[in-house]
Amino acid sequence: MGDIALTLDAMQQANGQALRVEALSAKDWDAQAHQYDDVCQEQLDVFAAERWPAMALDRLQFFAGDRLVGGCLVMHKTAPMGLGGLAVCKWGPILVDNGLPSAASDYQAIVDYLVEEYAVKRRLMLSILPRAVPFEENRAFDYLKQIGFKKGAGLPFPNRYFVNVGISEDEMRASFNQKWRKHLRNSEKNELRFEHVGPDRMSEFNALYEAMTARKQFPDYSAYDSLNHLMDNIDPSIRPEIFMVYHEEEAVAGGIIFVGGDTAVYLYGATNDKALPMQAGYFMHWHIMCWLSKQPRIKWYDLGGTDGFLGLHQFKNGMVGKAGAVTTVPPVMNYAHWFIPRLVGETLFLARDVKANVGRMINNLRKKGPSD
Template sequence: MTEVSAIHWQTRLEPLAPMQWSDLLAEFADGNFYQTHAYGSVSWGRASLTHLVVCDADGVRAIAQVRQIRFGRWFGVAYVRWGPCVQRRSEPWHACAFREALRSLACEFVHRRRWVLRVIPNLFQEDEQASTALQVLQQLGFQKDASAIPYRTIRVDLESPLEEVRKRLDGKWRNQLNAATRNGLEITEGNESSLFGRFVGLYDEMMSRKRFETSVDVREFLRIQEHLAPPEKMRVALAGQSGQLHAGVVTTAVGDTGIYLLGATGQEGLKSKASYLLQWRMIEYLKSVGCRFYDLGGINPEANPGVYHFKSGMGGLEVHQLGRFELGASEARRRLLHWAERWQRALHSWRQNILR
């Protein structure tokens, strides 16, 4: 790893306009949906966002969108989800930029403001950069938050030719795909809000049929879609027949990894196997726009074995995110943050029960 002292860094931390940030994010292969301005603005509120930009003599080397959450007047947490981004397109992952980005964030939020800095790097334990990233985090004093369950998913390699990607499909999965192809389904794809609106209708129908609770707010995703820059728009694909929707999927292709965000299947789609055809169409699309991987959006074999079985048939490898890391001016500050969050969750749950 290049000596940190050999590089002259320049950093700035300030809120950036949506287009400014989108242009920067587009330069990074490890850019992702959760680092988009639209995601942060809609999910957290634009006033809570600020942006770190780290440069060396050759230009921008690292960026991070930061959510700022205050607990009272003197305390808070700075949260970076799936960042900082440090791998420029067509270049290697930059360990020194990763270190400098974290160091700069720590200087502002931990040492100056006395807040807690919380980071979820966009890296998986199986990545070759993982050991270096863990070493950097440890050297800077970050601690892994054992209370946070790391994101677990299946990642499909898209760098091989499509013929090889198809051969890696499980035999039964491939048979279902062939059957869906023969069913004469009509596929509509695009990024228009109207198309997303049709997906929302199908999603509502599915949720009404299944009658289970979820933390996913599909209408929030629709609002995010309306705010995303054109190159960042989510891809919506719908399958139907004779004017009736059978299934729909929503993916994102920010950075070099596509992510499966949302899916819905209607009653007819269970018979026509439309979801198999749509997932294959998403693989074709993501590969066509240069994605190296397709992240299937999380798995939980114990709680949701049916979805796990479907995703595990797509020829990918199971991977585990590095986890959530925290740095505070003291251990007491970290404990205070966790206590405040537990109190907020309890208050929210109490209010929800009252409303019922």
């Protein structure tokens, strides 16, 4: 376990709560991740280890007495000569039950522990990216500000779109805006077929996705290149679900949805040339929503963002409708207890942001072409 052994079975007095902290192996962490309301792929070892192989990973469980409170996967890397480094928690910590009266204090106690362990004892800059939530108040972001975390980089297009799937199908349909309902009705006249398929049909989705990216010629900044590894190696209790839409026997649209905790997340979608005139995207998302509404734990369907595309905003905003919510992804929040770790951490993040911005600029120039 390395230096995380220092925290095994330790008692941490944080925010008025005594937390017992246990470290888990990669296999055990992913096998129990389905317990958490806030679970997401960024908090899975099978995803993080493949996506950021240069980072060491700690997988922590927190108990208040015998009650499992929450958990956190922390990625960390120490700079040469011990000059600080980074500890990163993406979309965590995660709680077992967001509905408990103690949920806010549970989260705060875990964050207090992370500050003491990583920022103070290990002399790292601690960066926490709070998860977007379908509410105006983001208690995670508010608490991080309260205890001295500073805003880091944010997304250029931070809007996040949430569909309320905790209501009836009739209520969901009535919530859509008028144009979205019209497109859905039109799609239902096109003899499309919706299927929830198993991981053995992953090759169908891959073929659709690869053809789409080749056709549209846009750079893929997502983690799609790690998707097959994720699907092949993830614990079955938390494996993403695959949904396909067919016209006759041809796959015209597909979606991969992370269905864990109380929020399902739209990870990837793909269509072919026939999908747009047949409005297969409306058909697919509607049937996904109906499937999600029958899962007792799922309350929200997180559609992700738009990357600034107006058409995508209109599509997702119409689906969110009156019952859903459009909120924003908070910026990364940084805390350094010591000066050198702050300097090192901010330099590392600056280098990453410059690289990303240069990549976007080159891509924009390519899209404009020499005659524009």
